[in-house]
Amino acid sequence: QVQVVESGGGLVQAGGSLRLSCAASGRPFGTYAMGWFRQAPGKEREFVAAVSWIGITNYADSVKGRFTISRDNSKNTAYLQMNSLKPEDTAVYYCAASAKRWTTPSARSDYEYWGQGTQVTVSS
Numbered sequence: 806q807v808q809v810v811e812s813g814g815g816l817v818q819a820g821g822s823l824r825l826s827c828a829a830s831g832r833p834f835g836t837y838a839m840g841w842f843r844q845a846p847g848k849e850r851e852f853v854a855a856v857s858w859i860g861i862t863n864y865a866d867s868v869k870g871r872f873t874i875s876r877d878n879s880k881n882t883a884y885l886q887m888n889s890l891k892p893e894d895t896a897v898y899y900c901a902a903s904a905k906r907w908t909t910p911s912a913r914s915d916y917e918y919w920g921q922g923t924q925v926t927v928s929s
Contacts, residue, residue, distance in 0.1 A: 807831040807918040811900045814923030817890055823925060825885040827900030829918075834858075838903040839876055839883040840916055843896035843925075850899065854885060855909035863909030868894075890927045897922040 813825040827839060840855035854874035855863045862874050871890075876883040883900060901916035910916065 807837065807902050809900050809902055809918050809920035811898065811920040811923040814898060814925045816926045816928065819890060819892055819927055819929050821890050821927070822886070822888045823890065825887070825898055825900070825923060825925075827883040827885075827920065829881050829883070829900075829902055834876075834881040835878050836904065836906055837918075838906045838908060838910060839874075840901045840903060840910060841874060841883075841885045842899045842901060842913065843894075844899070844922075845893075845896040848896075850913060852911040852913075853898070855903075855911060856883060857909050858906040861909055863911060865911075887925070890925075892927045892929045894925065895927050896925060898925050 810828045835858045838857045841853040844850040856874045873886040899922045900920045902918040903916045
């Protein structure tokens with residue numbers, strides 16, 4: 806079993822930055838690929854970014870060049886640095902862990918463990 810806890814959400818103006826953190830516990834962190842998803846009101850949960858256990862990354866087109874996913878295996882933590890934020894980035898952001906650790910999955914079904922989410926609100 807793996808527990809996943811997100812932190813770092815908040816309210817920011819358009820053009821600003823936020824860094825989300827995702828702490829995982831329960832099993833060796835390197836066992837998992839880590840991903841970020843988001844869900845805006847009335848919309849489906851969508852893929853944002855993923856990082857394999859050795860640091861290979863994958864991004865949704867909507868965030869490429871603005872968001873950076875990373876991980877620190879020594880701290881059992883993954884991060885999502887979000888720059889140049891737009892109002893359309895407003896959503897609840899979820900961190901998830903996937904046993905497909907050599908890959909960077911973008912499908913929700915590839916992730917076994919999920920956090921409770923953290924709200925990110927971008928004002929115009």
